[in-house]
Every structure is written in C-alpha cells, then in structure tokens.
Amino acid sequence: MSEGISSTKFRESMAHFASGVTIVTMRAPEGPVGFTASAFSSVSLEPPLVLVCVGRQASLHDRILVHEHFGVSILAEEQAWIASQFSQKKVDRFHEVPLREGPHAAVPLIDGALVHLECRCQQRHPAGDHTIVLGQVLHASSSQGRPLLHYRRTFGKFAQ
C-alpha cells in the first residue's frame, strides 16, 4: 500500500473546505505590505491566539518572520476584489484599497472589513512548505456586515 496522496489530490480535496478570507498586513520600512490568506484560524481563548499559514515561497514569508506585529482583516462580502488584488504578483496590492492604522500595534488594516485584529507574533513553526505563525491578539474590533467566503477557488456570499 502506498503512503500519502498527490498534491493535486490534496489541493482538490481541500478546495471543498469553505472558509472566510483575510488580508494579513504588516508595516514595512517602505510602507504597508500584505497578502490574502484563508489558512487562518482562531487557536486559543486564553490567551487569545490566532494562526496563519504562510507559504515558504511567498515573497512576504521572510518578513512575517521578522516583524513583531501583523494585522488581520476579515473581509466583507463586497471585498472580493481586494482578496484578488492581494494575491497577485507585480501589482500595487494597496491600489485604491481604503486603509486605516491599528491604534494598538500601528499595523495597516483594511477599512470596511468585518473584523480587524492587531497581533503580536508569538511563535513560528515550520510546517512542510508553509510556516505556521501564531499571533497573540492585542486588539480586536468587529462591525456589522456579511462575510466574504471562498470555496473551490471561487469567492462567494453567505446565503442566509
């Protein structure tokens, strides 16, 4: 019996897991940087911890290993264009994206998102071709609205 599955099979299977969509952001010396991430989860209540998985090949991978703080914006349903823009290469990902600065950790946050989290990097764990970044949530705020969803490589809306 052979062990393991192909990456194609794994990718296809996991595409069936519906998720929300976040933008993970940091304040770099040259300005704000960020990327779209759906591999995001809450981890612990006490202390409040979240995780985000960052691909080792991603251009921002090494940055998130050195920056002390990062922001997470959980996107609203009308923000699919932002999710798309923040996953593209060689574009200004912040073009026409409304920003605000987090009052606690001075991280950039996406205006109009459902939730803003300001996090301090607590631990980083290598995990295959990704790194799991654990962040302690220093501040959280949420607003009314409906979430952007991602399922089988397509953005969608919550039906209810």
Ligand SMILES: Cc1cc2nc3c(=O)[nH]c(=O)nc-3n(C[C@H](O)[C@H](O)[C@H](O)COP(=O)(O)O)c2cc1C
């Ligand atoms: C819906 C969606 C979810 C994504 N989730 C993640 C994720 O959780 N982790 C990650 O490292 N990249 C994720 N990506 C890919 C990144 O947004 C980005 O495209 C990738 O890091 C390559 O960036 P680079 O061009 O800066 O290297 C996702 C992309 C999309 C469209």
